[in-house]
Amino acid sequence: MRPTPPRRGRGPSDGAALPERAALLEGAAPLPRDFYARPPLVVARACIGKVLVHRTPEGIVAGRIVETEAYRGPEDLAAHSAGGRRTSRTEVMFGPAGYAYMFVLYGMHWAFNIVVASEGEPHAVLVRAIEPVLGLSIMSHRRGIAPDRVALSNGPGKLCQALALGRAAYGMDLCGARLYLLPGPAGPIGRSPRINVDYAGAWAQKPWRFYERGNRYVSVSPRH
DNA sequence: GAATAGATTGTCT
DNA sequence: GACAATCTATTCT
Numbered sequence: 001m002r003p004t005p006p007r008r009g010r011g012p013s014d015g016a017a018l019p020e021r022a023a024l025l026e027g028a029a030p031l032p033r034d035f036y037a038r039p040p041l042v043v044a045r046a047c048i049g050k051v052l053v054h055r056t057p058e059g060i061v062a063g064r065i066v067e068t069e070a071y072r073g074p075e076d077l078a079a080h081s082a083g084g085r086r087t088s089r090t091e092v093m094f095g096p097a098g099y100a101y102m103f104v105l106y107g108m109h110w111a112f113n114i115v116v117a118s119e120g121e122p123h124a125v126l127v128r129a130i131e132p133v134l135g136l137s138i139m140s141h142r143r144g145i146a147p148d149r150v151a152l153s154n155g156p157g158k159l160c161q162a163l164a165l166g167r168a169a170y171g172m173d174l175c176g177a178r179l180y181l182l183p184g185p186a187g188p189i190g191r192s193p194r195i196n197v198d199y200a201g202a203w204a205q206k207p208w209r210f211y212e213r214g215n216r217y218v219s220v221s222p223r224h
Numbered sequence: 225g226a227a228t229a230g231a232t233t234g235t236c237t
Numbered sequence: 238g239a240c241a242a243t244c245t246a247t248t249c250t
Contacts, residue, residue: 069242078242104244106235113242157243169238196242212237219243227249237239 004160004189010171032181036097036116040070040123043116045210048184052130054163055178058138061103061163063130063153064184067211069194071113078200081122092171093122099181102160102170111155115172128195128209130159139163147174156221188213 031050035156036043045068053062073081080103090108092101093115101113101124104189117123130153132139139162140147153159160166165179172179191207211218 063242071242080242085236087235103242104234106231106241108231109243111242128242155243194242197240225250228247230246230247231243231245233241235239237242 011109014161014213022095028182030175030182033096033098033175036114036174037118038097038116040072040116041208043114044068044070044125044208045189047125047127047181047193048115048189048210048212049184051133051182051184052127053134053180053182054162054165056138056164058164059135061135061138062066062133062182063156063159063163065127065129065181066132066215067127067209069126069128070208071124071126071212072208073124076200077203079122079124079192081124082200084122090122092123095119097147098153098174100165100169100172100174102165102167110160111156112163112165112169128156128160129154129211129219130163130218131215132162150216154217186212187215 008162042173047065047068050065051062052065053060067149071079074084076082086094089103092099095115096119097116099115101115102110111126113124113126115124117124132153132187136147139152142164143152143158143162145151151158155163169179190213192209193205194205196211
Protein backbone atom coordinates (compact mmCIF):
# COMPACT_ATOMS: atom_id res chain seq x y z
CA MET A 1 0.00 0.00 0.00
CA ARG A 2 1.38 3.34 -0.99
CA PRO A 3 0.69 6.19 1.47
CA THR A 4 -2.07 8.54 0.38
CA PRO A 5 -0.67 12.01 -0.39
CA PRO A 6 -2.32 14.91 1.43
CA ARG A 7 -5.20 16.49 -0.47
CA ARG A 8 -4.99 20.05 -1.66
CA GLY A 9 -7.68 22.07 -3.39
CA ARG A 10 -10.92 20.66 -4.75
CA GLY A 11 -11.36 16.97 -5.36
CA PRO A 12 -13.96 14.21 -5.58
CA SER A 13 -14.05 13.96 -1.79
CA ASP A 14 -14.93 17.63 -1.38
CA GLY A 15 -18.38 19.14 -1.52
CA ALA A 16 -21.53 17.10 -2.03
CA ALA A 17 -21.49 13.33 -1.62
CA LEU A 18 -21.81 11.37 -4.85
CA PRO A 19 -25.52 10.44 -4.51
CA GLU A 20 -26.31 14.13 -4.03
CA ARG A 21 -24.28 15.05 -7.08
CA ALA A 22 -26.25 12.49 -9.08
CA ALA A 23 -29.49 14.08 -7.92
CA LEU A 24 -28.23 17.50 -9.03
CA LEU A 25 -27.57 16.14 -12.52
CA GLU A 26 -31.06 14.64 -12.82
CA GLY A 27 -32.82 17.99 -12.80
CA ALA A 28 -30.47 19.89 -15.08
CA ALA A 29 -31.02 20.50 -18.80
CA PRO A 30 -28.13 20.18 -21.30
CA LEU A 31 -26.70 23.47 -22.52
CA PRO A 32 -28.37 24.60 -25.78
CA ARG A 33 -26.61 25.24 -29.08
CA ASP A 34 -26.67 28.97 -28.37
CA PHE A 35 -24.08 28.34 -25.67
CA TYR A 36 -21.60 27.09 -28.26
CA ALA A 37 -22.47 29.56 -31.02
CA ARG A 38 -20.23 32.29 -29.58
CA PRO A 39 -16.59 33.33 -30.09
CA PRO A 40 -14.01 30.72 -29.02
CA LEU A 41 -12.50 32.76 -26.17
CA VAL A 42 -15.96 33.36 -24.73
CA VAL A 43 -16.93 29.69 -24.89
CA ALA A 44 -13.55 28.50 -23.59
CA ARG A 45 -13.97 30.65 -20.49
CA ALA A 46 -17.64 29.78 -20.09
CA CYS A 47 -16.89 26.05 -20.18
CA ILE A 48 -14.97 26.21 -16.90
CA GLY A 49 -17.17 24.61 -14.24
CA LYS A 50 -19.62 23.07 -16.71
CA VAL A 51 -20.22 19.34 -16.31
CA LEU A 52 -19.32 17.13 -19.26
CA VAL A 53 -21.56 14.05 -19.30
CA HIS A 54 -21.11 10.90 -21.39
CA ARG A 55 -23.74 8.17 -21.25
CA THR A 56 -21.98 4.92 -22.11
CA PRO A 57 -23.08 1.27 -22.02
CA GLU A 58 -21.04 0.86 -18.84
CA GLY A 59 -22.84 3.73 -17.14
CA ILE A 60 -22.88 7.50 -16.87
CA VAL A 61 -19.54 9.23 -16.46
CA ALA A 62 -19.24 12.95 -15.83
CA GLY A 63 -16.74 15.57 -14.77
CA ARG A 64 -16.49 19.33 -14.23
CA ILE A 65 -14.40 21.03 -16.88
CA VAL A 66 -11.49 22.79 -15.15
CA GLU A 67 -9.15 23.58 -18.06
CA THR A 68 -9.73 24.61 -21.70
CA GLU A 69 -7.94 26.20 -24.63
CA ALA A 70 -9.36 28.27 -27.48
CA TYR A 71 -8.25 27.61 -31.08
CA ARG A 72 -9.21 30.25 -33.61
CA GLY A 73 -8.48 29.20 -37.16
CA PRO A 74 -7.84 30.08 -39.88
CA GLU A 75 -5.57 32.90 -38.64
CA ASP A 76 -4.41 31.09 -35.47
CA LEU A 77 -1.33 29.11 -36.50
CA ALA A 78 -1.71 26.76 -33.53
CA ALA A 79 -5.09 25.55 -34.81
CA HIS A 80 -5.44 22.49 -37.02
CA SER A 81 -7.60 24.68 -39.23
CA ALA A 82 -4.76 27.21 -39.65
CA GLY A 83 -4.73 28.78 -43.07
CA GLY A 84 -8.21 27.37 -43.72
CA ARG A 85 -6.87 23.83 -43.99
CA ARG A 86 -9.94 21.74 -44.62
CA THR A 87 -9.48 17.96 -44.64
CA SER A 88 -11.48 14.95 -43.53
CA ARG A 89 -9.97 15.45 -40.09
CA THR A 90 -10.77 19.15 -39.70
CA GLU A 91 -14.07 19.06 -41.60
CA VAL A 92 -16.34 19.14 -38.55
CA MET A 93 -14.76 22.42 -37.41
CA PHE A 94 -16.14 24.12 -40.52
CA GLY A 95 -19.69 23.10 -39.62
CA PRO A 96 -22.13 24.49 -37.04
CA ALA A 97 -21.33 24.85 -33.33
CA GLY A 98 -22.01 22.24 -30.68
CA TYR A 99 -20.36 19.20 -32.25
CA ALA A 100 -17.35 17.18 -31.09
CA TYR A 101 -13.99 17.45 -32.86
CA MET A 102 -11.76 14.48 -31.97
CA PHE A 103 -8.16 13.99 -33.05
CA VAL A 104 -5.30 11.64 -32.30
CA LEU A 105 -2.34 12.98 -30.43
CA TYR A 106 1.17 11.60 -30.58
CA GLY A 107 -0.16 8.42 -32.13
CA MET A 108 -1.76 7.04 -29.01
CA HIS A 109 -4.13 9.45 -27.29
CA TRP A 110 -7.38 11.13 -28.26
CA ALA A 111 -8.32 14.73 -27.51
CA PHE A 112 -11.85 16.12 -27.16
CA ASN A 113 -12.79 19.51 -28.58
CA ILE A 114 -16.01 21.44 -28.96
CA VAL A 115 -16.74 23.15 -32.27
CA VAL A 116 -17.81 26.72 -31.53
CA ALA A 117 -18.82 30.01 -33.22
CA SER A 118 -20.78 29.93 -36.47
CA GLU A 119 -20.72 27.70 -39.53
CA GLY A 120 -17.76 28.44 -41.80
CA GLU A 121 -15.60 29.64 -38.92
CA PRO A 122 -13.21 26.76 -38.02
CA HIS A 123 -12.96 27.50 -34.31
CA ALA A 124 -12.80 25.00 -31.46
CA VAL A 125 -12.29 24.69 -27.72
CA LEU A 126 -9.99 21.95 -26.44
CA VAL A 127 -11.00 20.42 -23.10
CA ARG A 128 -7.72 19.73 -21.28
CA ALA A 129 -8.85 18.55 -17.85
CA ILE A 130 -11.92 17.59 -15.84
CA GLU A 131 -12.65 17.00 -12.17
CA PRO A 132 -14.46 13.63 -11.89
CA VAL A 133 -18.05 13.94 -10.63
CA LEU A 134 -19.84 10.71 -11.52
CA GLY A 135 -18.71 7.23 -12.54
CA LEU A 136 -15.44 7.34 -10.61
CA SER A 137 -15.16 3.54 -10.51
CA ILE A 138 -15.72 3.27 -14.28
CA MET A 139 -13.06 5.90 -14.92
CA SER A 140 -10.71 4.18 -12.51
CA HIS A 141 -11.16 0.88 -14.33
CA ARG A 142 -10.59 2.44 -17.76
CA ARG A 143 -7.49 4.31 -16.60
CA GLY A 144 -6.07 1.46 -14.58
CA ILE A 145 -5.41 3.62 -11.51
CA ALA A 146 -7.13 4.35 -8.20
CA PRO A 147 -10.19 6.65 -8.35
CA ASP A 148 -8.65 9.22 -6.00
CA ARG A 149 -5.60 9.91 -8.19
CA VAL A 150 -5.52 13.20 -10.09
CA ALA A 151 -4.05 11.31 -13.06
CA LEU A 152 -7.56 10.00 -13.60
CA SER A 153 -8.40 13.04 -15.73
CA ASN A 154 -5.78 15.82 -15.46
CA GLY A 155 -4.91 15.95 -19.16
CA PRO A 156 -6.54 15.82 -22.60
CA GLY A 157 -5.59 12.21 -23.32
CA LYS A 158 -6.37 11.05 -19.80
CA LEU A 159 -9.86 12.50 -19.68
CA CYS A 160 -10.68 10.97 -23.05
CA GLN A 161 -9.67 7.55 -21.79
CA ALA A 162 -11.61 8.07 -18.54
CA LEU A 163 -14.77 9.16 -20.39
CA ALA A 164 -14.38 6.64 -23.25
CA LEU A 165 -14.16 9.40 -25.87
CA GLY A 166 -12.43 8.35 -29.08
CA ARG A 167 -12.98 7.99 -32.80
CA ALA A 168 -16.66 7.15 -32.30
CA ALA A 169 -17.27 10.56 -30.74
CA TYR A 170 -16.02 12.46 -33.81
CA GLY A 171 -18.81 14.73 -35.04
CA MET A 172 -21.14 13.80 -32.18
CA ASP A 173 -23.86 16.36 -31.46
CA LEU A 174 -23.43 17.86 -27.99
CA CYS A 175 -27.11 18.81 -28.09
CA GLY A 176 -28.04 15.12 -28.27
CA ALA A 177 -28.71 12.51 -25.60
CA ARG A 178 -25.33 10.77 -25.30
CA LEU A 179 -22.77 13.54 -24.85
CA TYR A 180 -23.58 16.97 -23.48
CA LEU A 181 -22.73 19.75 -21.02
CA LEU A 182 -24.69 20.67 -17.91
CA PRO A 183 -24.54 23.91 -15.90
CA GLY A 184 -22.10 23.88 -12.99
CA PRO A 185 -20.36 26.20 -10.53
CA ALA A 186 -17.00 27.74 -11.40
CA GLY A 187 -14.37 29.09 -9.05
CA PRO A 188 -11.94 31.90 -9.88
CA ILE A 189 -10.60 31.57 -13.42
CA GLY A 190 -6.95 32.00 -14.43
CA ARG A 191 -5.40 32.43 -17.90
CA SER A 192 -2.11 31.44 -19.46
CA PRO A 193 -0.55 30.70 -22.85
CA ARG A 194 -1.62 27.41 -24.42
CA ILE A 195 0.35 24.25 -23.74
CA ASN A 196 2.79 22.72 -26.24
CA VAL A 197 2.06 24.92 -29.23
CA ASP A 198 5.54 26.47 -29.46
CA TYR A 199 5.59 25.81 -33.20
CA ALA A 200 2.92 28.49 -33.67
CA GLY A 201 5.26 31.46 -33.24
CA ALA A 202 3.60 34.58 -31.82
CA TRP A 203 0.27 32.74 -31.56
CA ALA A 204 1.77 30.47 -28.91
CA GLN A 205 2.11 33.47 -26.56
CA LYS A 206 -1.57 34.38 -26.58
CA PRO A 207 -3.27 33.71 -23.21
CA TRP A 208 -5.95 31.49 -24.67
CA ARG A 209 -5.84 28.82 -21.98
CA PHE A 210 -8.38 29.04 -19.16
CA TYR A 211 -8.36 27.10 -15.90
CA GLU A 212 -9.97 27.07 -12.49
CA ARG A 213 -7.47 28.46 -9.98
CA GLY A 214 -6.40 26.05 -7.27
CA ASN A 215 -8.05 23.01 -8.82
CA ARG A 216 -5.78 20.01 -8.45
CA TYR A 217 -6.92 18.49 -11.76
CA VAL A 218 -5.46 21.33 -13.86
CA SER A 219 -2.89 19.59 -16.06
CA VAL A 220 0.10 21.94 -16.05
CA SER A 221 0.70 24.24 -13.12
CA PRO A 222 0.64 27.82 -14.41
CA ARG A 223 3.78 29.95 -14.32
CA HIS A 224 3.43 33.20 -12.41
C1' DG B 225 9.28 18.54 -7.61
C1' DA B 226 11.75 18.78 -12.31
C1' DA B 227 13.78 16.79 -16.26
C1' DT B 228 14.26 13.20 -19.55
C1' DA B 229 13.39 9.44 -22.90
C1' DG B 230 10.46 6.17 -25.13
C1' DA B 231 6.08 4.72 -26.82
C1' DT B 232 3.24 4.59 -31.24
C1' DT B 233 -0.07 5.95 -35.36
C1' DG B 234 -3.21 9.22 -37.97
C1' DT B 235 -2.44 12.88 -40.91
C1' DC B 236 -0.25 15.62 -44.14
C1' DT B 237 4.06 17.05 -47.14
C1' DG C 238 8.94 10.16 -44.10
C1' DA C 239 8.21 13.70 -40.52
C1' DC C 240 5.75 15.22 -37.01
C1' DA C 241 2.25 15.86 -33.41
C1' DA C 242 -2.95 20.59 -28.93
C1' DT C 243 0.60 13.59 -24.74
C1' DC C 244 1.43 10.09 -21.13
C1' DT C 245 4.25 7.14 -18.40
C1' DA C 246 8.18 5.43 -16.06
C1' DT C 247 12.50 6.55 -14.52
C1' DT C 248 16.13 9.24 -12.77
C1' DC C 249 17.63 12.73 -10.87
C1' DT C 250 17.51 16.77 -6.92
